[in-house]
Amino acid sequence: MKKRSLCFKYGSFSAALLALALGMASCHLEKKNGTDQSRAIKTEDITWEEKPSSEGCKLAAAYPTDNSSVVTQNIREWMNEQLGGTYTGSLDDGKKLLEYYGTERAEQVKRDIAEIGENTAMDASAYYVQFKKAFETEKFITYTSEIYEYSGGAHGGESLSGGVFRKSDGRKFGWDMFTANGKEKLRGMIKNGLKSKFFKVNSDEELYERLLDENARYTFPLPETAPVCRPNGVEFIYQQYEIAPYAAGIPTCTLPYDSLENLFTVTMKPLIESTTDSLALTYNPIVKR
Incomplete structure (x- = not known):
C-alpha cells in the first residue's frame, strides 16, 4: 500500500530541515535549460524557523513578489487564510507573515509543555508548513500547501491542499x-x-x-x-x-x-x-x- 509523505516527516526532522534549507527549490519547480521564464509569476523562497529547537516550528514558502500582478494579492491572502487568517499586517513582506504564525505556534507549544510538564511527548512537538508553486501556465498558477503537525501521541498529522488561480483576475478555482x-x-x-x-x-x-x-x-x-x-x-x-x-x-x-x-x-x-x-x-x- 502506498503512503503519501510530505517533504517534512516526523522522525527525521533534522535531515528534513537541512534538506529544505539547502534546496527548497527542489520542492517546487525547476526550469529547463535554455528557456525563458520572464512570463512566470515572480517568487522568493523564504523561511522562518524557531532557532532553539530543530523539532519546533518551521514555515517555508515560494512567496509571490510581483506586486504588478493582480493574482499576487489573492495568493498571499490564501496563504494567510491557510495559516489561520488572523494576520493583519501587510502581506508585502512574506517573512513577517511566516514569523507571525511561527511565533504564535511556538509560544503555544511552550505554554502546553509548561502546563503538562517536562519529559512528555510534547517535548518533541513539531509544526512544519510549506507553500509550493506546483505548476504555472500563461493563464493560471497552482499553489499547494503541505502541513505536518505533531503534539504528542503515537503519530503526527499531515494535510495537503491547494489553489488554482487565474492570472487575469486572481479568481481561485476549486470544485x-x-x-x-x-x-x-x-x-x-x-x-x-x-x-x-x-x-x-x-x-x-x-x-x-x-x-x-x-x-x-x-x-x-x-x-x-x-x-x-x-x-x-x-x-x-x-x-x-x-x-x-x-x-x-x-x-x-x-x-x-x-x-x-x-x-x-x-x-x-x-x-x-x-x-x-x-x-x-x-x-x-x-x-x-
Whole structure:
C-alpha cells in the first residue's frame, strides 16, 4: 500500500530541515535549460524557523513578489487564510507573515509543555508548513500547501491542499471548475484511479475493504479538499482518515486532462487549454513525495 509523505516527516526532522534549507527549490519547480521564464509569476523562497529547537516550528514558502500582478494579492491572502487568517499586517513582506504564525505556534507549544510538564511527548512537538508553486501556465498558477503537525501521541498529522488561480483576475478555482453533471461522473473515475494507482488492487471489493465508509459501495464520496491542476492532470486529494485509515496516508488520484475534457465548465476550459502552452512546457515538475 502506498503512503503519501510530505517533504517534512516526523522522525527525521533534522535531515528534513537541512534538506529544505539547502534546496527548497527542489520542492517546487525547476526550469529547463535554455528557456525563458520572464512570463512566470515572480517568487522568493523564504523561511522562518524557531532557532532553539530543530523539532519546533518551521514555515517555508515560494512567496509571490510581483506586486504588478493582480493574482499576487489573492495568493498571499490564501496563504494567510491557510495559516489561520488572523494576520493583519501587510502581506508585502512574506517573512513577517511566516514569523507571525511561527511565533504564535511556538509560544503555544511552550505554554502546553509548561502546563503538562517536562519529559512528555510534547517535548518533541513539531509544526512544519510549506507553500509550493506546483505548476504555472500563461493563464493560471497552482499553489499547494503541505502541513505536518505533531503534539504528542503515537503519530503526527499531515494535510495537503491547494489553489488554482487565474492570472487575469486572481479568481481561485476549486470544485467549481467542473459542471454539476461532471462532478457526478467523477465519482467513478476517481474510484477507479484510486483502485489502480494508489491502493493498487484489482477489484472494487478489494478497494472497499481498505476504506472506512461502508456507503462508498453505493455512492463513492468526492474529496472535501478542492482539486488542483498539476502538469499531468487534475489531482484529487483525500485527507487522512477521510476515506481510509491513518496507515493509508493521504489518498490521491491524478486524472489526465484529456479524460476530463467534457467535464469542465466553459469558464475553466480556456485555462485547461493552456496546460500545453509555451510557459507550461518550460517547467519540469520536481515534487518530492
